[in-house]
Amino acid sequence: MLTPYSANELFNxxxxxxxxxxxxxxxxxxxxxFQVESPHKVDMxxxxxxxxxxxxxxxxxxxxxxxxxxxxCAKEGSAQYVxxxxxxxxxxxxxxxxxxxxxxxxxxxxxxVNEEGEAFEVWQFIRPGKASLSWGVxxxxxxxxxxxxxxLEFYTEFAAEHGCKITQTFETHLQADYIxxxxxxxxxxxxxxxxxxxxFMGASFDYTAVQNGxxxxxxxxxxxxxxxxxxxHTPGSTCYKIDDxxxxxxxxxxLVSLGRPDLGGKAVEWAGMLYETMTQKIKTMDPTxxxxxxxxxxxxxxxxxxxxxxxxxxxxxSNAAIYGISTEADxxxxxxxNIRKQPDxxxxxxxxxAGWLDPEDDEQSSMDLGKNECAASAYAAQQSA
Amino acid sequence: MSExxxxxxxxxxxxxxxxxxxxxxxxxxxxxxxQVLKMVATDPGSKNDISAWxxxxxxxxxxxxxxxxxxxxxxxxx
Numbered sequence: 001m002l003t004p005y006s007a008n009e010l011f012n013x014x015x016x017x018x019x020x021x022x023x024x025x026x027x028x029x030x031x032x033x034f035q036v037e038s039p040h041k042v043d044m045x046x047x048x049x050x051x052x053x054x055x056x057x058x059x060x061x062x063x064x065x066x067x068x069x070x071x072x073c074a075k076e077g078s079a080q081y082v083x084x085x086x087x088x089x090x091x092x093x094x095x096x097x098x099x100x101x102x103x104x105x106x107x108x109x110x111x112x113v114n115e116e117g118e119a120f121e122v123w124q125f126i127r128p129g130k131a132s133l134s135w136g137v138x139x140x141x142x143x144x145x146x147x148x149x150x151x152l153e154f155y156t157e158f159a160a161e162h163g164c165k166i167t168q169t170f171e172t173h174l175q176a177d178y179i180x181x182x183x184x185x186x187x188x189x190x191x192x193x194x195x196x197x198x199x200f201m202g203a204s205f206d207y208t209a210v211q212n213g214x215x216x217x218x219x220x221x222x223x224x225x226x227x228x229x230x231x232x233h234t235p236g237s238t239c240y241k242i243d244d245x246x247x248x249x250x251x252x253x254x255l256v257s258l259g260r261p262d263l264g265g266k267a268v269e270w271a272g273m274l275y276e277t278m279t280q281k282i283k284t285m286d287p288t289x290x291x292x293x294x295x296x297x298x299x300x301x302x303x304x305x306x307x308x309x310x311x312x313x314x315x316x317x318s319n320a321a322i323y324g325i326s327t328e329a330d331x332x333x334x335x336x337x338n339i340r341k342q343p344d345x346x347x348x349x350x351x352x353x354a355g356w357l358d359p360e361d362d363e364q365s366s367m368d369l370g371k372n373e374c375a376a377s378a379y380a381a382q383q384s385a
Numbered sequence: 386m387s388e389x390x391x392x393x394x395x396x397x398x399x400x401x402x403x404x405x406x407x408x409x410x411x412x413x414x415x416x417x418x419x420q421v422l423k424m425v426a427t428d429p430g431s432k433n434d435i436s437a438w439x440x441x442x443x444x445x446x447x448x449x450x451x452x453x454x455x456x457x458x459x460x461x462x463x
Contacts, residue, residue, distance in 0.1 A: 027433050027434050027436075027437035027438075028437060029433050029437060030430075030433055048434075048437060048438075048441075049402070049403050049406075050403070050406050050410075050434065050437070050438040050441065051441070053403070053406065053407060053410060054410075054438075054441065054442060073402070074402060074430040075401055075402060075430065077401045077402050077403055077404070078402045078403040081403045081407075366429065
């Protein structure tokens with residue numbers, strides 16, 4: 001029996017280091033552009049489904065017989081097709097990914113960040129298909145979400161499971177690499193949306209403009225959420241400090257880099273702003289603060305519980321090549337050296353996030369697929385790899 | 386380019402993969418060498434799939450374009 005599996009099940013198997021073969025049957029170009037990334041080493045093979053169509057025996061012979069086979073394709077039809085061929089050749093444990101690679105791209109995995117028994121709960125929502133992170137704070141039955149993606153169903157189900165309601169969402173900036181979920185969530189459950197006017201001025205939806213030093217509450221008697229305006233990646237980039245303990249840093253601070261300031265097309269000007277943010281805002285913060293970034297670059301940045309979090313001190317120390325630069329001129333030069341092209345779709349995603357474009361659901365899914373390109377460094381290594 | 390010459394038309398509109406490629410393969414198998422098949426599909430995935438399938442099988446993708454009726458492919462049997 002060919003068994004369907006969900007993206008969440010796949011993630012759990014990867015997380016538990018289950019032994020199986022991930023057989024991706026998309027064409028090589030699509031596979032090369034975007035594929036499943038696992039927290040641990042995964043056994044993966046790409047044999048396009050039309051290879052099974054053209055040369056069944058040779059293609060089947062490429063698939064190991066001693067393993068469970070999990071087939072992945074674009075939607076799910078081709079994975080079923082290949083799965084049936086494998087079964088007809090005597091493979092016994094074959095599954096196909098429901099709704100295809102897009103469901104992997106949209107999937108969110110929740111991980112509790114702070115200890116059980118604390119007065120409020122901090123949650124990390126990993127989106128492995130994007131290498132992006134959104135964050136949640138539950139306090140007195142109220143859920144605040146930072147940088148939600150457009151997977152509305154996930155967030156509403158998560159809220160229901162934890163007996164809370166989504167009351168507010170905070171945007172760290174106008175995202176260029178994925179479609180924000182704030183206005184969809186707001187429309188569905190009436191939550192408030194917060195963002196900085198440096199990015200959201202002129203947005204087509206209602207939002208509350210935040211300013212440096214503003215303090216909001218996670219719930220009436222809950223922890224403070226303090227606004228730290230941190231321009232550079234974008235003019236309206238903002239960090240949110242929670243309870244003087246955690247900092248949701250968006251695309252300003254990454255665990256192994258800073259957010260690239262060249263996406264807006266004004267690299268030198270925004271690099272100057274970022275330098276000022278780095279020296280005046282980031283380095284003056286309490287070094288024991290726990291940084292909760294908007295993206296990761298590699299799974300290796302996560303701890304054993306898959307939490308992407310580190311103290312500011314550790315980040316500054318282990319990334320001295322960028323955080324240690326001591327003049328603006330050198331900093332701008334560093335940024336220039338690391339500039340690379342951004343995906344064409346980013347311009348369109350910005351318009352969607354400002355509410356100026358409202359494409360069909362399918363179109364949004366396809367715009368939203370693929371890993372982010374937001375870090376200012378750690379790029380050269382990938383180029384030469 | 387829509388006025389390209391072709392010998393047969395295959396309508397795969399509304400079908401999801403793998404059907405457009407399966408049907409294209411069947412149609413091409415039944416044609417003579419040098420003949421051209423016009424195939425129309427609406428599944429965006431067929432764009433890269435048909436191109437990869439053609440280069441794999443040696444049939445030539447003479448042209449592909451996105452039109453109002455969908456993705457249109459002209460494939461010449463090798």
